């Protein structure tokens with residue numbers, strides 16, 4: 001066990017790295033523990049190869065990007081270049097990152113927390129939970145656990161294959177644009193089918209620009225709006241397949257409707273249908289969460305549990321803070337007036353870094 005740290009940071013993503021840089025600059029003793037072997041491991045694990053990284057700032061924020069070192073360049077570089085940037089920043093700042101340390105539990109109380117990993121223990125006054133949120137939502141259909149891919153490790157594997165991407169947000173749009181580009185550049189005639197359960201896709205300006213560019217360059221994209229993933233089925237050859245149909249089929253009278261449907265081998269389906277927060281981990285740590293019931297929540301769904309945080313992102317346990325993807329897309333904020341309400345929190349690099357700054361500022365002022 002090491003000496004007692006001012007702050008132990010869990011996760012070396014944009015939030016954790018920014019916190020490490022700021023803690024060091026402020027003269028705090030700190031360590032970052034990371035379950036993977038690289039800085040930005042969460043991004044390495046989830047972004048499609050070659051995906052451009054945007055320095056998006058949500059409309060409701062006015063502050064500029066607070067830690068330039070982890071800011072994605074305006075030139076919208078591919079993710080590989082962003083990871084190289086993170087490696088260079090780690091070396092330049094000589095960041096104290098302990099790799100292959102999977103955080104498991106916390107014992108003790110403020111200011112004497114004992115943080116356990118699968119390989120050791122750390123003693124710290126404060127803890128920053130910056131472990132992101134990469135627990136993907138399920139489609140809720142038979143067969144998905146075995147066969148639905150959730151991110152693409154190697155886009156080239158989809159050359160020569162009609163692939164179905166499900167989801168209406170930025171992650172799905174990024175995957176669609178990346179796969180289309182790979183197919184186009186390989187002169188491949190197959191398509192990327194992009195299905196969303198709703199009429200409208202919800203993507204931000206930067207993502208839309210890239211996607212538009214890809215379409216104009218002759219991208220191999222077919223859009224399926226109002227497309228509902230229905231059932232997993234096994235075909236005559238024993239292949240697991242996903243069937244989707246487009247709603248608002250024409251009425252044929254007598255309560256009959258005509259629907260258009262398509263069936264894809266499950267192995268060619270990429271579901272990017274969002275993620276849910278690490279509620280079970282917060283439970284295990286005994287951090288207070290509030291259940292959304294009635295009209296309390298506008299962003300989270302009925303029954304979802306949201307972490308309760310102060311205005312400076314402190315949990316119900318003094319000295320334990322949570323930031324970034326771990327608290328997106330919303331959490332319960334206890335305002336200065338004591339009123340608790342749901343607070344929207346975009347899952348972006350910018351917000352994770354803004355959070356990191358808020359916590360380190362709080363600890364040092």
Ligand SMILES: Cc1cc2nc3c(=O)[nH]c(=O)nc-3n(C[C@H](O)[C@H](O)[C@H](O)COP(=O)(O)OP(=O)(O)OC[C@H]3O[C@@H](n4cnc5c(N)ncnc54)[C@H](O)[C@@H]3O)c2cc1C
Pocket residue numbers: 010011012013014015016033034035036039040041042043046047048052053054055056101102103104130131132133134170171174323324325326346347348349350352
């Ligand atoms: C496909 C995709 C595209 C995106 N594109 C953009 C974009 O262009 N621009 C943008 O601003 N945002 C984008 N985002 C969102 C952005 O990546 C996240 O908001 C950001 O990474 C959150 O940072 P974080 O530090 O909170 O968490 P993460 O980046 O998730 O980092 C958390 C770190 O904690 C580690 N960890 C997890 N559990 C443990 C544990 N038990 N013990 C130790 N370590 C642990 C993980 O390995 C990871 O390295 C995108 C997200 C996705 C999925």
